[in-house]
Amino acid sequence: MSLEQVTKADRPATDDDAMLVRVQREDFSIDEELTRVRRRSKRIGGIATFLGTARDRSKGKDVDGITFEHYEGMAQKKLREIRERAIKDFGVIEVLVLHRYGEITIGENIVLIIAAAEHRAEAFRACQWAIDELKQITPIWKLEHTPEGEVWVEEHP
């Protein structure tokens, strides 16, 4: 990775900030997202990442595919809050939070958290907190396509 090619000075901080929290239909590359995070600082020594992918089974049922629906505006707002709190509360250098919506095929990417820090302990803590919090507070809903039909998934029955 060339850290010299793209520095903070090359692009407005606001553009970068917006790219670090996204809800999007398209798939993403983990390498590209890591590059986005890493060019924020040369002080980064440990990066913890969580990638959620579409499993072929859920609570004992076969799953053929998933559709995610999100509340445009509120979903982004909650993900921004998660990024800001993770940076502030865990003393990490940068956090990226990315969630897909729309149709997801089995095996595909759903959600990505990247937490970059000087050392690994705080990177792991921030990453794990961020994905737990995302699940609790982000208005995103999951429709599972199963051989028996479609089911809106309630994680808290």
Next chain:
Amino acid sequence: MSLEQVTKADRPATDDDAMLVRVQREDFSIDEELTRVRRRSKRIGGIATFLGTARDRSKGKDVDGITFEHYEGMAQKKLREIRERAIKDFGVIEVLVLHRYGEITIGENIVLIIAAAEHRAEAFRACQWAIDELKQITPIWKLEHTPEGEVWVEEHP
């Protein structure tokens, strides 16, 4: 990612196993390594990753670059043990352990752990244990290049 294109049946399990534990000079792509892990199972829903990178400071000193030296044979043996114990003890589906040696420029990749599981909790546990264990038991040594000269780093002084 095409899960259909490359299945376990297409390549001998032993080749895959060897690629899941490596000590190498070359840099690596996290996307490629994730693909290697993900094609092992469609049951994977949570993937925790740790990426160690070369910071520009270490214990208050500036660092211009790092050289890693490893004990060929024993290093690979210890990384294989880490992968096998992580899979067995944490109930995860697959684990990849990769460490570079040779000259590393600031900002570059050093070490990668990928732990893939059905759910995120065990993926995080296996990933964090594996990197902690790697640091304890793997015969790899670090020479830091600083403005004042070169220093072999002792992590346990």
Next chain:
Amino acid sequence: MVTIQLFGMTKMLAGNRGTLSLSLHDGKRVKDLVSVIDAAYPKIGELLQKKKVLVSVNQEIAHEDLEVKDGDEIALLPPFAGGNR
């Protein structure tokens, strides 16, 4: 009139409509909104009573005593899924 955005299972329970329009007078609160919805869509009303579906006002979860004003962005939020993790 206030417009209420629906998502997931609440959209399904309202016959796959993405929004509901309700007439509501000034000075009404979230709990009054819930009563009106309950009358029109009892299944959604039941989920609201059980707090399985929450009401958000201006993109924050709202207390039942919060006053709803003209122009507020209102939505019914079924339990979040978050992803297959």
Next chain:
Amino acid sequence: MVTIQLFGMTKMLAGNRGTLSLSLHDGKRVKDLVSVIDAAYPKIGELLQKKKVLVSVNQEIAHEDLEVKDGDEIALLPPFAGGNR
């Protein structure tokens, strides 16, 4: 004769030699090896005494009472670094 692989700071302390060759009779143990190294390279010997440098035999950390046999793969291991994490 046994050949001992050196790494990191022990290599440096042995004048940047990657290996040491020592003559050692049958029935000798790791602790005897340590004594021979101590006589030839006191700085390495000191680190061995303090257990800052460990001896591995056939790619496993060895107890001082382990017997060293002809053909064993022996190495001196300074403290591991693991990476800048």
